[in-house]
Amino acid sequence: MKLIIAIIQPHRLDDVKRELYAADVNLITVSEVLGHGRQVGVDEFYRGVKETGNLLRKIQVEIAVNEDYVEPSIKAIIKGARTGKIGDGKIWVLDLPRVIRIRTGEEGSKAIG
Amino acid sequence: MKLIIAIIQPHRLDDVKRELYAADVNLITVSEVLGHGRQVGVDEFYRGVKETGNLLRKIQVEIAVNEDYVEPSIKAIIKGARTGKIGDGKIWVLDLPRVIRIRTGEEGSKAIG
Amino acid sequence: MKLIIAIIQPHRLDDVKRELYAADVNLITVSEVLGHGRQVGVDEFYRGVKETGNLLRKIQVEIAVNEDYVEPSIKAIIKGARTGKIGDGKIWVLDLPRVIRIRTGEEGSKAIG
Amino acid sequence: MPTTPSPINGGDTAWVLISTALVMLMTPGLALFYGGMVRRKNVLGILMQCMICLALISVLWVVYGYSLAFGKGNAFIGGFDWAMLKGVGQDAYPDYAPGIPHQAFMIFQAMFAVITPALIIGSFAERMKFSSFVVFTTLWLTFVYCPIAHMVWGLGGFLRTLGALDFAGGTVVHINAGIAGLITALYLGKRLGTDKPGMHNVPFIVIGAALLWFGWFGFNAGSALAANGLAANAFVVTNTAAAAAALSWALMEWIFAGKPTMVGTVSGAVAGLVAITPAAGFVDIGGALIIGLLVSVICYMMVAFVKAKLGYDDTLDAFGVHGIGGAFGALATGLLAQKAVNSAGADGLFYGNPTQFIIQIKAVLFTVVYSAIVTWVICFVVDKVMGLRAASEDEVMGLDLSQHHERAYTILD
Amino acid sequence: MPTTPSPINGGDTAWVLISTALVMLMTPGLALFYGGMVRRKNVLGILMQCMICLALISVLWVVYGYSLAFGKGNAFIGGFDWAMLKGVGQDAYPDYAPGIPHQAFMIFQAMFAVITPALIIGSFAERMKFSSFVVFTTLWLTFVYCPIAHMVWGLGGFLRTLGALDFAGGTVVHINAGIAGLITALYLGKRLGTDKPGMHNVPFIVIGAALLWFGWFGFNAGSALAANGLAANAFVVTNTAAAAAALSWALMEWIFAGKPTMVGTVSGAVAGLVAITPAAGFVDIGGALIIGLLVSVICYMMVAFVKAKLGYDDTLDAFGVHGIGGAFGALATGLLAQKAVNSAGADGLFYGNPTQFIIQIKAVLFTVVYSAIVTWVICFVVDKVMGLRAASEDEVMGLDLSQHHERAYTILD
């Protein structure tokens, strides 16, 4: 099993969700993060003092999937998140040796979905 | 060493914490996330427009532990978090090859606790 | 490749960022978390009722790096985050087998930066 | 139309109308004060209950409430002569307020009727079913507020005839609401899974307290029903008592908990405002300082120690602050009132008139007993008919989502 | 200086000045009401547009706006005699308001001119370019607000002469702004990527609504321009209509969406306030209840069903609430007005005078047509000259960062 972590632009979340559901990936966990990358932020001004906006709002999406869902999930995320402009973000794929469903205590592949 | 990540219902956090401490797992990191899973959210209405609540508030708990604490931690989380209803959440267990304590620079098992 | 996760004191974030940039590590993702560890929080009082502050504000920094950046990153984080007092936090290093850049679809080492 | 036309005074009318607006603002102020104290998932539950008090009671009051409270009746309750404001017109009704339109007096009183049931919300916060709340509030207004208001302020009212002093609502508003709060808290039992206030947004609490303080000038000084020296006196003692009580609550915390807190300081201010309410038109600056300094000591003890001991879940301390503070203020009025301040008032015990203190005790006791019994009956009836408490899964989910299908704050957007 | 010096009445002056302050507070109140409804990234866009209305129009009004609206002119527009407040002094100008300084009348009117364009913001929220907004607002004040105000309220104004009743601005303020809102929403088209309100902070919406309600006492009861029985009547019916409309909106939701919501309840209150505005000095409590109970039914239908059907993006329902509610109120005034309430007014259809209803229809239609056409022309001109809509990447980034280089909330600190 794999844990897929994607950092995306906030305004693409709805599209990413739509593409994931279309790919039959229905269980996701989402959180708000701040990112510093290649994308240049807007300078902010407070009482005339410039603050170089270097932490931009991003959304982090975590998805635990079985092996055969890895490629479809990645494709779906890219389809939903890509704008082609700098700042679109990254996908990280980690090994996930063990998954437990709290409600039933089930483990492994059948716990993941 | 392992990194245990649990997604739980927000109102179970106090119980999960209590069970973990009881199992002598005292160091945890907690954050707020949103989850989409099997659990069906309440429909929300704003000026008569229905919004299907599909991202529900969840709590993510991260715990880095030595191997012999893995099972006790998982048991404690389940004990604290289980309500038996859909939405109780998941536990993910990742390999954690390396841990460093910032204060001392210590590494490995002795840095974890 | 590795995924470095650091839990640090909130007020050290600026220093950590500065040290990381100095070490040529420019891409990071940051989020707000709450931590329970050795550090003892301040007791809070609400209408005379004491609440033992056991979840303290922390910042989580995530950095995906190629192998040769692992040591410099860890050093930079420690340099920026260490105050020598309890509560300075931890660094976790996970294996990161796969990285994809959403914008270009590139994979691996060249996608990381 | 009233039978005795009397000339309308522009200054007095301006003062009573603006005071009415100030008192109206207190209910949203209270909503914020309470709303900031609960957990994030219940804030709309609080705001909604407060705003529904404003909407519902504003309507009930013009339909029959004003008539029941202030209309001709017997010693215990008014009648229906003034229902739908029949005969409540643009001329003055001198028996209540010469110099201002009768409608101005009516609407000023409306705002008192609005905020009183809203105060109770603090005691049963985070666990009452919304539909039952609406029924509870309607019954409570009708069977508790209107009678008590009539007895204390209405022509022929029995406590008024007795000579009880209540300038702006110590018994009618605060003791009444505080006791009702205690009863509802006891009836409903504790919240699930917590016994602490949530304090999700302290700045909201402060904004709310500031609006309460601001509005209270209308509440107390407006109760002079004229822009005169008595109004100025009421204004001054109101501000002084609030300030003194804020300081003494902060001091209690400094002593007993190590640091003065923001929530404590504004809680003290509210306690001071509560306690000066019955006294505002009868005491001078010395009296205001005494009342302010002492009320916080008593309320702090109540909230920090006694409540914890007795173990009832008066969630946001409506009983601890309004019930206790109101009773203290009503009794203190019997000690500190001076005819020198208000010739239409009376002297208190400290000014040589022990009878007044006895009268005040009677009025307090009567209000406590009446409010407790009738509130309990209402709880019981509503509970049997439709259930008073929210379902436990609703309580866990939070009142915002379960009772109103909305959430207070988005997380991502 | 006015030609007929007349004595200044302290009570009336106090009432109009404080009413002016109340109406001033409505614009920040509106800013919160609207600001809480948008997404987090656009809240400063809303606040800024509202505050700039306050700043910009306050200046334009004293420079030429007041003169254009209330100064001597023809049936459609005033002139420039009173530009820079020449001749608008500390004495009364009895033709508009005896008993208060002319400047007090002028500044009271200023606040109406401020809030009217601010209301429109709700319709084009989250997508207008800021610089274009400034130009749009200046033109709209000059070519829409000032003429309509003159026609309805100015000496010699054509709708005033016709006998149209508009106590506090049903046509001038609400229909006018509502229609302008619809036009701008249609002109700009839908927002990118969403068609729902963001509702990022419901407590802000409630605070905003509370300040609107509070300020509306100045708006409506202040429009009596004196602290008298008529002011009291306006105060009472204003509160009653707001309350009744809040209840009936909540009830509509209970029926059609399963639960009453906080946003719905305060939306109803605002709808009630809108609808009673033209009627406040002419109807009694019965009229207020009818207006309040019905306006929410109509506005709810509009907002929940009709808008969804027709598919325009009236983001925060400035048209749905102010346009529709204002039109309903203006027409209802033609039905429910009574000379018994205000001898300077007229009887409506239900009191035997069908002509008044016809006049009201004419006034509404005229305002709708005039406002629609001129607003459209202004949109067109501004669009051609400088572009009316924000660049799409700016819209995606949010107006706060793109138009003002700042963000509303820090995330980490």
Add this chain to the structure above:
Amino acid sequence: MPTTPSPINGGDTAWVLISTALVMLMTPGLALFYGGMVRRKNVLGILMQCMICLALISVLWVVYGYSLAFGKGNAFIGGFDWAMLKGVGQDAYPDYAPGIPHQAFMIFQAMFAVITPALIIGSFAERMKFSSFVVFTTLWLTFVYCPIAHMVWGLGGFLRTLGALDFAGGTVVHINAGIAGLITALYLGKRLGTDKPGMHNVPFIVIGAALLWFGWFGFNAGSALAANGLAANAFVVTNTAAAAAALSWALMEWIFAGKPTMVGTVSGAVAGLVAITPAAGFVDIGGALIIGLLVSVICYMMVAFVKAKLGYDDTLDAFGVHGIGGAFGALATGLLAQKAVNSAGADGLFYGNPTQFIIQIKAVLFTVVYSAIVTWVICFVVDKVMGLRAASEDEVMGLDLSQHHERAYTILD
């Protein structure tokens, strides 16, 4: 009791009482204005300091402050005759304010005494120890505010006798607080680890600014102490200057930083309100526009460029806005005052009376020097006795947790 009983005027009394309530609301407004500007961990520190000003000074004022500032004394300070409000009753004291109760005048003045030390908080925000703050404020009220108030406004006060014009507190309130702010900022040095404002919640800043603007009508127009033409004039110029200054600050930003910001716009409004304060009863609309448009240019330069150059940490610009804006307003009064506006005032330089300008310069200089020296002494004494600055670990943790043992917002609940 005053020696010359004079009749109480209802309209004037209503106006002064409601103005007092408005000015009271400014302090919580300021709390929000400042509170939104700091980092999340220090917001309660700000709110607490502001609310403690309200509570503490309200008490000190009735105990001895009013007497020291306005009681019989010499040219520099009053006495203790009116301590505990002895002799300050419900009748008028015509030498200060005929037509309103003496207590009304006293409590109106109280609110000025409350907000002045609260303004200083902006300069030393995020780093003063709370207990030291309480002592500092008490000493500052006693040894800086009361004397300056007496000299400028008290019977026999030396600047009053000199003929200095200060309608509502340009010297007494704003220069005084601004200079004190600069001194405290210099004395304490910079904050640890940051030199930028935190701006954790801009909507709070806007709510705060709106309440300040609203309250300032009471501050300035209430200073007429009667509901008359002069009050209307003060009201109008206050609104105009605020509006013009908001626009010109926004414009400065548009020019120098690319975009107008929300924080800038409301900062400009506050600067305009500050600058018109001494002038409100003496200048006409033209004067108000000039003052408003120019003050923001000066303050913006100060805050954006000069401060950065000089490097002191005037955290929230209490000096940059109140000190500089107040001095500008006081001098501009000496240029633009007209007897045509207020026959009890004087003509300024532009109206042929250069002496007035000289007098204003003297008054400004005297206030600057006096305030600077005595404030520095107070800082020094408090610092030596108990330490003025919070411990550095407390500063890092934030004042909310370290000084008050509470946090402003929960994160999870």
